Amino acid sequence: MATVRFDKATRQYPGNDKPSVDQLDLDIADGEFLVLVGPSGCGKSTSLRMLAGLEEVNSGRIFIDDTDVTDLSPKDRDVAMVFQNYALYPHMTVADNMGFALKIAGVDKAEIRRRVEEAAKILDLTEYLERKPKALSGGQRQRVAMGRAIVREPKVFLMDEPLSNLDAKLRVQTRTQIASLQRRLGITTVYVTHDQVEAMTMGDRVAVLKDGILQQCDTPRRMYDHPDNVFVAGFIGSPAMNLFDAKVVDGGVQFGSAVYPVDRSVLEGAGEVVTLGVRPEDMEISSGQGLPVEIDVVEELGADAYVYGHVQGTQPTEKPIIARVDGRTPPQKGEVVTFVPKGDHVHLFSLETGGRLGD
Ligand SMILES: Nc1ncnc2c1ncn2[C@@H]1O[C@H](COP(=O)(O)OP(=O)(O)O)[C@@H](O)[C@H]1O
Ligand SMILES: [Mg+2]
Numbered sequence: 001m002a003t004v005r006f007d008k009a010t011r012q013y014p015g016n017d018k019p020s021v022d023q024l025d026l027d028i029a030d031g032e033f034l035v036l037v038g039p040s041g042c043g044k045s046t047s048l049r050m051l052a053g054l055e056e057v058n059s060g061r062i063f064i065d066d067t068d069v070t071d072l073s074p075k076d077r078d079v080a081m082v083f084q085n086y087a088l089y090p091h092m093t094v095a096d097n098m099g100f101a102l103k104i105a106g107v108d109k110a111e112i113r114r115r116v117e118e119a120a121k122i123l124d125l126t127e128y129l130e131r132k133p134k135a136l137s138g139g140q141r142q143r144v145a146m147g148r149a150i151v152r153e154p155k156v157f158l159m160d161e162p163l164s165n166l167d168a169k170l171r172v173q174t175r176t177q178i179a180s181l182q183r184r185l186g187i188t189t190v191y192v193t194h195d196q197v198e199a200m201t202m203g204d205r206v207a208v209l210k211d212g213i214l215q216q217c218d219t220p221r222r223m224y225d226h227p228d229n230v231f232v233a234g235f236i237g238s239p240a241m242n243l244f245d246a247k248v249v250d251g252g253v254q255f256g257s258a259v260y261p262v263d264r265s266v267l268e269g270a271g272e273v274v275t276l277g278v279r280p281e282d283m284e285i286s287s288g289q290g291l292p293v294e295i296d297v298v299e300e301l302g303a304d305a306y307v308y309g310h311v312q313g314t315q316p317t318e319k320p321i322i323a324r325v326d327g328r329t330p331p332q333k334g335e336v337v338t339f340v341p342k343g344d345h346v347h348l349f350s351l352e353t354g355g356r357l358g359d
Helices: 044-052 096-103 110-121 138-150 168-185 196-204 220-225 232-236
Strands: 004-011 021-028 033-037 059-064 079-081 156-160 187-192 205-212 211-219 241-247 252-255 258-261 273-278 284-287 291-299 304-309 321-326 336-341 347-350
Touching: 004 044, 004 347, 021 044, 021 211, 021 241, 021 347, 033 044, 033 168, 044 156, 044 187, 044 196, 044 273, 059 205, 079 138, 096 110, 096 138, 110 138, 110 168, 168 196, 196 220, 205 232, 211 232, 211 284, 232 241, 232 273, 241 321, 252 273, 258 336, 284 321, 291 321
Parallel strands: 033 187, 033 205, 079 156, 156 187
Antiparallel strands: 004 021, 004 059, 205 211, 241 252, 241 273, 252 258, 273 347, 284 336, 291 304, 291 336, 304 321
16 A cells, blocks of 8 residues: 655656656555556656656655655565566466566565466466466456566556557456456556546546646546646547637637627636637537538437538638537538537637636
8 A cells, every 4th residue: 555756756868958757746645546648758658667766767756655765776666567568478477477576576486376376366367377478368468467566466556558559449348457456456556548538437537748747637527627728628538629719809708700708807818819628519509699610521429429510611621620419410511500618618728828717
């Protein structure tokens, strides 16, 4: 059982002109499943490797429980890492792969066997213990890699894109298994992925990184409903949030021919134009004023349909506008439909800083 704390942890690789992870502050609770997510190159692996002790920390500190581990070697941190490529030893059996770290640590044979068999049972690997990795499917290899971490009974699990080598269907199954296994074992876990759906479905909380800088750390619900900036707004959610430049006018902001009412205090100092965000499910068809959208594609999903279009009078090649509509009566390709934002599900951001405006 352990908490983890990054305290302004920074990593700048030699020869680079800026840090790959810049003053990362994160507090991870005991037993929590925290997902680090962001586009490729944003510093996810570097953050995880700093926690594992595989990467030097140039400034700031890292704590596991109340122990400052910043300068401890990896083996003294009591963490176990699952890598993207699994890094299994090809010449060893599954059982030997799973028990290897314990053997190195000098744990006696009977105890190793006991822990390996227990982990194998949890992971449904019992019948494969004497096989070599090459005689296993991708999903089974992934579970062996998990097993190797579990047998160590570490304080913290670290996982770096552990599902990226699996096909789409297996990835969905396995993410459910990993999440439920983690909850059962109750071991604090830091999980890295570039896939926001994976992040949102697995994490107790999600931390979004961009260019080495933490953008927001929140529960999936809060992240979805209340993105702190325009980057998080566009990154979390699929299909993505519609983001428009909207002119500030008397009483609110312009949305096509309609004015979306916004409190004056919210827009104070925001300039003449703000970014207005509306999720596809919050776009409502209106018979009155609003944003006229010419429909380019209708994607029928049964209960719902997604319509993709462009603002009337602009080029269809411009950023598409996406709306989720009733699947039984979707508008047709070529039709012009007027949209307004539903209720108060509108997000406003400063055009200049990208920061969220108002609540
Ligand atoms: N050993 C290294 N030397 C120099 N730059 C590196 C090294 N490892 C990673 N980087 C750079 O640091 C940034 C973050 O990398 P990384 O943490 O691997 O990102 P992610 O895991 O989010 O894709 C990238 O710009 C990458 O090129
Ligand atoms: Mg990485």
